[in-house]
Amino acid sequence: MLALIAGTGALPDELVARLPERPLVCAMEGFEPDHLSVDRAFPLEQLGGFIADLKARGVSGICMAGAVGRPAIDPGRIDAATLPLVPTLQQAILSGDDGALRAVIGIFEDAGLTVHAAHELAPDILPPLGCLTEAQPSEGDLTDADRGAGIVRAMSAADVGQACVISRGQALAIEGIYGTAWMLQSLTRRPDAGGGVLFKAPKPDQDRRADLPAIGPDTATGAVAAGLSGIVIEKGGVIVLERDRVIAECDRLGLFLLVRERAV
Structure with missing residues (x-):
């Protein structure tokens, strides 16, 4: 099963329209897609718990599409599954765009999830x-x-x-x-x-x-x-x-x- 972590802008809509079946649409709180209905929202402070939930649902791959920002981390919202990820997340927030994305991709891959590019799933985009x-x-x-x-x-x-x-x-x-x-x-x-x-x-x-x-x-x-x-x-x-x-x-x-x- 594929999970789409959708941000704002037109890309998530165009991608979903090209896929043979609708993915599980997820979004980080505060950066929900403009038009798509969201199946699972999560705060950054609970990224670890979100990943565990994806795996429990049978998700094996994810795709990140759309714009997101860099929210401040609220220590009071961090769940136990995310606590080991905090140093990586803090470094990602302080890095440039590519550095931040490499860090987040690494977190998903370390959890055993395959990260797909939008144009890999829909080349004609x-x-x-x-x-x-x-x-x-x-x-x-x-x-x-x-x-x-x-x-x-x-x-x-x-x-x-x-x-x-x-x-x-x-x-x-x-x-x-x-x-x-x-x-x-x-x-x-x-x-x-x-x-x-x-x-x-x-x-x-x-x-x-x-x-x-x-x-x-x-x-x-x-x-x-x-x-x-x-x-x-x-x-x-x-x-x-x-x-x-x-x-x-x-x-x-x-x-x-x-x-x-x-x-x-």
Whole structure:
């Protein structure tokens, strides 16, 4: 049996719609999915008890999909099964995103559960290679994308962000803890004539079983508001949520969406 630990956003809904049968839908308290009904909610302080319950129900695999935050741990809520996990959880909360997810994945694996990636269960959730829109990137846009790939690689060393904005070879913004939408919004009053690309890709050494980057319709509108010419994402590394709607929105706004091979 598969358990889906669902967070917020569109990904859990899209994943469940693609699965042959409905998984056991679970959620951490405070980060429940927007639309799916939840079969089992749990506080982080009772993660150990939650894992024991999953195994008692016959769950052998889990998938984590959707956005979650980092809640503070309330010592008074910690159950006996979670007590041995506290040092690992505390370290995870203080780590970067990839470090935190590796720690949580390790906890599930140590308990004998297999951790599946969303795109492993539903491969068509990832877009195909090529330009998916009517608008096409210029040579300058492709050069900016190369520059963006190098910047994301450099960011990965510090476990910070999965996206940046490049224009004419210059980094205008890099993604931090507040995410892509906030980064794009910060550029809506940029002083230059506009142009440039949003580049998004997973960190080169990231564990891709969780927190694979994603874009959606709001990314397209945010990119246009920031004065950009297009969006470039890495093949096999970025999920496009509501893909048909994203492509239609890009076409309406004159934005290109390019899926390129992973930079070497």
